[in-house]
Amino acid sequence: MPRLSISVLQFGTAHWELDHLQRAGLDRAEGFELEVRLVANLPASRLAVSSGDVEGAVADLLWAQARYEAGDPFTYLPFSSQIGDILVAPESGIRQVSDLVGQRIGVAGGPDSKGWILLEQVARRQGIDLASQASVQYAAPPLLSQALVRDQVDVLVTYWHFAARLRADGDARTAFRMEDLLAALDFDPNLPVLGYVFRADWAQAHPDLLARFHRALNTAKTQLASSPEHWQALRPLMRADDDAIFAQLRDGFIEGTPAPLTPERIEDLQRLLALAGTDEGRVMPSALFYRPGP
Numbered sequence: 001m002p003r004l005s006i007s008v009l010q011f012g013t014a015h016w017e018l019d020h021l022q023r024a025g026l027d028r029a030e031g032f033e034l035e036v037r038l039v040a041n042l043p044a045s046r047l048a049v050s051s052g053d054v055e056g057a058v059a060d061l062l063w064a065q066a067r068y069e070a071g072d073p074f075t076y077l078p079f080s081s082q083i084g085d086i087l088v089a090p091e092s093g094i095r096q097v098s099d100l101v102g103q104r105i106g107v108a109g110g111p112d113s114k115g116w117i118l119l120e121q122v123a124r125r126q127g128i129d130l131a132s133q134a135s136v137q138y139a140a141p142p143l144l145s146q147a148l149v150r151d152q153v154d155v156l157v158t159y160w161h162f163a164a165r166l167r168a169d170g171d172a173r174t175a176f177r178m179e180d181l182l183a184a185l186d187f188d189p190n191l192p193v194l195g196y197v198f199r200a201d202w203a204q205a206h207p208d209l210l211a212r213f214h215r216a217l218n219t220a221k222t223q224l225a226s227s228p229e230h231w232q233a234l235r236p237l238m239r240a241d242d243d244a245i246f247a248q249l250r251d252g253f254i255e256g257t258p259a260p261l262t263p264e265r266i267e268d269l270q271r272l273l274a275l276a277g278t279d280e281g282r283v284m285p286s287a288l289f290y291r292p293g294p
Helices: 013-023 041-052 061-069 114-125 142-149 158-166 180-185 200-207 207-224 230-238 243-255 265-276
Strands: 003-009 035-040 055-059 076-082 085-087 104-108 135-139 155-158 174-176 193-197
Touching: 003 013, 003 041, 003 142, 013 076, 013 243, 035 041, 041 055, 041 193, 055 061, 055 104, 061 076, 061 193, 061 243, 076 085, 076 200, 085 114, 085 158, 104 142, 104 174, 104 200, 114 155, 114 180, 114 265, 135 142, 142 155, 142 158, 155 158, 158 180, 174 180, 193 200, 193 207, 200 207, 207 230, 207 243, 230 243
Parallel strands: 003 035, 003 055, 104 135, 104 155
Antiparallel strands: 055 193, 076 193, 085 155, 085 174
């Protein structure tokens, strides 16, 4: 039975669905054996897949684009459409983009944060330059979560699972939905900005194994979305002792289930890359976005 190795963060959200996939035997049902290699941080995971130590890993769209521009292309198989969240304190008066002028904005993940890129672009369409008309600081997600709670920032652009914990604790509310920002920029609201990545030459040499993984993954996503009882086994990986946090994390993961890639969605992903600063003539070609055969 062929083996497929994938590197993921031990407590990362991809580990949730891969753990269920293994627990339910969905890999063996498709005729392969999934090997999950756990790592402590994203650089280690990316190094593992770049060096060929594993066949696959989870990465965001911008990382895949950077590897393509460096002459090291990866095939991109959708994992999640969860871009993140934009939060304010529950009692905040911030209700529209124009309210952000003069505010303190914390951005998790640095200036390449896709949520921040979208927010900047929507503001720009309204004649607002947030980089100069607001106070912007970049830091690690846990530090910025505490900063919002302590009233050290007014707005937080962060990853969805950090946002879920803040909302569950009653420390924040969503100020702007990512779906609305995407729609304001004429994008499909369901874009897989996170994916499983495989070296393109490996993917071309193993189309059958990649197709088997794709089918097993889709079955896992369907089961997790339709049967809440599956989530109890995953709860230790989620580090969710509180029921409210557990529910927010479960529901947020399910909401991020990506729709099937279509030529139109691939074109939108390419436009998103251009919006993030990639030269339009150098964006990842459609062939690198995985779509199952007929």
